[in-house]
Amino acid sequence: MVAIKRVWNDLLDLFYPNPCCACDTPLVGNEEVICTQCRLSLPRSNSHLIEIPSLADKFAGKVLVKSVYTFLKFEKGNRVQRLLHHLKYNNRPDVGQTLGRLYGQELRTARVNDQIDLLLPIPLHSRKLAQRGYNQSDAIAEGLSETLAVDWSATLLKRSKFTSTQTRKTRMERFENVSGIFDVTEPEQIKEKRIGLVDDVVTTGSTLESAIIELLNNGAKEVSVITLAAAY
């Protein structure tokens, strides 16, 4: 029965091959979600090896961040943009899990797992969550948690306020727009913990900043940011 199923799946792949979510070439053999070639050659930031000043600058002078880790370089039209698009708009949480697992492996080689006690994804507002059906940052945290061997929680950080888009606002307006939008549901669970705050992409940093303030105000020891991609 298993053999028949495998043959059937191979036949399906032959006629309707799943494309790689990054480069669109058909996946072959055991490849899933992202092809081997892309897994090896996606443009890495290597921010766990060398600090990227323009990335740290997004938070400088505003809020205390331990480290900012970002997996991939975001450029318009590149494979990273395609991956993020699938993750956010094409009902593909498996893209987040896959990239989270890959990034967790890399961070583990730099022993980042020894510096983080708990992973917390940036939550979506319940209205947005109902629309999309999943929180893309949960998917990333799940993947990271698997290979980093660090716990994660989808409920300790909650989004209480719905916010409009950030892109056409000034820095001050952006900050006012996102201040106080997060709540910590059980402060005793994050007390003295070193938190890895997980998001898909760093743009202005304002949303992350607001979450960092909330975590530190509720007794977290320190906060690092871990994202899949950043433009810098």
Ligand SMILES: [Zn+2]
């Ligand atoms: Zn590919």
